[in-house]
Amino acid sequence: MKWQQLRNSIYYLDGTLRDIYVQGTTKDDWLIWADFVNQNYKVSFNPVGTNLVEGKIDVNKAFENCFNSDEGECSIATVFLDDILVQIYFFSADEIENDITPVEINSIEDHNKLVNYMLGVSRALKKKVILTPDSQPENELISVYLDEVIVNV
Template identity: 40%
Template sequence: MNWEHLARTVYYRDGSLRDIFVFNTNRDDWAKWAKLVNSEYSVEYKYYDTDKTETAIDIANVFAVWDGLSEQYARASINVGGCIVNCFFFIEDELDNDIAPKEIHTIEGHNTLMHYLLQVSTLLQKPVVLTPELTPEEILLMAVNGQIQYPKVSP
């Protein structure tokens, strides 16, 4: 896949984000993902109410919020080779990250992001899809079985 084609079909600049989804997740998946991210990447875990920031995802806090035991809502920003991958911990059964396409501007940046998607897919043994913002059914690319697939993007 060449960069010019990817720039036009995956990382086009229309002002919207791209979503990264893993569907049908559970707390075990979330805990594995958080452990991977905390150990492999630079993380900013920021609490909304206090502006307190930590350098690792506090997955116990996420679970407490989901269980209604805490109101310490937070978001995570993960630095994946200069591209910031954001996670807002909306729901338990869907791991949802987003990226700004303008942060991917070379084939090397694309390859670094694909490495992240493949790591997550391999760890969770589930497909990881990249879609246009708020359009989970429109798969631009997918990490599955150790490969990146481009179902709707042909050169």
Template identity: 40%
Template sequence: MDWQYLKDEVYFSDGSLRDIYVLDTLRSDWQKWIDFVNENYKIKFEYCDYDGNLKFDDKIISKPVFDFWDKKNDFTVNATINVGNIIVKCYFFTEEELENDIEPLEVKNIDQHDQIIEYLKSVSKILNKEVILTTENYSANYDVLVTVNNNHVLIK
């Protein structure tokens, strides 16, 4: 893969993030993803206890996430995952869609691109689902930049 092409077509600077999606997810998919990232990456997990106190952990804890989805609390949760030197953010917006965000300007070379692709491939394999990298706020009107199905990678 040519770095200049990737920089121009995937990691271009337009002021927006790139979104990583796995669509049609179930809670069991999320638990597999949580277990995977907890075992393989440096994590910073932010959540609130039931008294509203901000807490931090070095692993994602599924209970506060699931309780947020079940509307047992109003406290948002988020995780920062370090994929090499790239920060991947997860805000756990909805159970039906696994979404991560990356800042395209953090991907500065082919090695960092390869780290992101390895992350996408691993997630695809673990969940046995397609993973896509898109322009921010994906919808049918936005560009899919990268599609990953297990080891098969298609770049725009």
């Protein structure tokens, strides 16, 4: 696959984010996901209501803080795929949602880093992982399940 084709079809620069979803999850899946990223990537975790930035994602603290927040705010985390920042929001136990900005995907190597992250998450959870346009989970740009990768260009 050629980089320019990926830029035009997947990582187009229209000012919007891309979402990474794992649907049909449980809190146990979140715990598995956190173990996977904590062991394999540099991460930062900012529990809501604090000025702390921690180097390990604590799912229990994330959900406790999110659901007990008077303002409806949730903790956020970042997974660093080198220069690609994957932002994580702890909105709901039944869906893992990550955001990336296509501005940070600038080569086939960057694309491969993102796909490898998605593969790792899929293998850890034994669930399908998809990349979509912002807030469009029905429009799969990339789907990954265990070792299978489908890129819709």
